[in-house]
Amino acid sequence: MTIDESGIELFVSGRLCLFGEHTDWAGEHKGRNESILEGKTIVVGTQEGIYAAAKRLEEKVLRITTTDNHGNKTGPEELILEPAALLAVARAGGFLSYVAGTCYRLLVSHEVPGGLQLDNHTTTLHMSKGLSSSAAICVMVARAFNRVFDLRLTTRGEMELAYLGEVATPSKCGRMDQACAYGSVPVLMTFDADILTVQRVQLAAPLHLVLVDLGATKDTTTILRSLQRAYPKPETPHQEGLHRLLGPLNHRITGQALQAMAAGDTRRLGELMLEAQRLFDELAGPLCPEQLTAPVLHKVLSYAGIQDLIWGGKGVGSQGDGTAQLLCRGPEEQAKVCAVLTSELGMECMPLTVNPVAAG
Known part of the structure; x- marks a missing residue:
């Protein structure tokens, strides 16, 4: 954060779920069905994100400019900072709904003596690609109010307001998305009903990832609605399968992934992906085949020209044909994967290197 004549400069990253997608909202159902296990996700922030300048206004409005x-x-x-008006905008859906929802949650829980000008002047994060762009703007709004008005919110506090703001919209996201508040540090998030715990993950060797914009479309809301019909209690064999996937199978895979990360075993991590x-x-696929068959994703994951360059890969976020994540064998292979997929498939690639960290 820096302060100059144009206001406070802020940055919020996107987030990449390495393992455990969908277990955030699934784990929140634990209080309604004791057979549900805690959700567990391993998440890291991206180098891409949104940049904004924020400054105080005397008028009780939020004046926002955005850049894709x-x-x-x-x-x-402009949004009038009045709870009923903000809630109406939030419930209407669309991009401004995320901004309005977060403002609404802020106003009903904190005294905010004024308004805010928020200029999102630069965005390097791709929208609607499973990198939590909607959560990033919610965190940005919460962080801007926090810093400008000195609300004394912790990172967890910003994250909580952002989550509550997003669920005030038609979005059915879980709490994982707001992990972008933690930046580029890999974390393990555990979702036990309404209790969230976050801890840093030990990473002994760098992860050389490539995020691939699949250049297709996905509908996250449709995916979430289709999968969430299986909760809190499954009623069909396919729904029972989803409970196994997001429960015991996810516990096993995330546990093994944590061991591989601590040991610096990137090959094993790729196998787990x-x-x-x-x-x-x-x-999960049979519950939303129109979105989760994802032919473009699977074309990239199995593309012959990159198999000798990667240890593995998987879909991102809610899955579908939004973004693929590929774990490369090293920095040279990372560059080659980007070159191959760009030249041969015409896809935009974003290298992401996660540096080693000690557990915290």
């Missing part, structure tokens, strides 16, 4: 990752600007648009994808296809 292609440089296209929208706004300024492939296994996680296979199980997801088998047990």
Whole structure:
């Protein structure tokens, strides 16, 4: 964070779920069904994100300008900082709903003596690609109010307000998405009904990842609605399969992934990514085949030209044809994967290197 005449400069990263997607909201059902296990996800922030300048206004409004990752600007648009009006905008859906939902949660829980100008002047994070772009803007709004008005919120506090803001919209996200508040540190998040715990993950060797924009479309809301019908209690064999996937199978895979990360065994980590994808296809895919068949994702994961360069890979976020994550064998292979997929498949690639860290 820096302060100059234009206000406070802020950055919020996207987030990449390495393992455990969908177990955040599934684990929150534990209080309604004792057979449900805690959700466990391993998450890391991306180097890409959203940048904004925030400054105080005397008027009780939020004046926001946004910029997408292609440089296209929208706004300024104004939201009156009045709870009922904000809630109506949040429930209407669309991009501004995330902003309005977070503002609503802030206003009903904190005294905010004024308004805010928020200029999202630069965005390097790709939208609607499973990298938590909606959560990033929610965290950005919470962080901007926190820093400008000195609300004394912790990172967890910003994350909680962002989550509550997003679920005030038609989005059915879980708490994992707001892990972007933690930046580039890999963390293990555990979801036990309404109790969330977050701890840093030991990483003994760097992870050389490539995030591949599949250039297709996905509908996260449809995916979530389809899968969430299986909770809290399954009623069909396919729904029972989803409970196994997001419960005991996920516990095993995330546990083994943590061991591989602590040992610096990236080859084993890649194998676990492939296994996680296979199980997801088998047990989650039938519940939303129109979104989760994901032909473009599977074309990339099995593409012959990169098999000798990667240890493994899987889908990102809610899955579907949004983004693929590939774990490369090293930095040179990371660059080659980007070159191959760009030149041969015309796909945009984003290298992401996660540096070693001690457990915390």
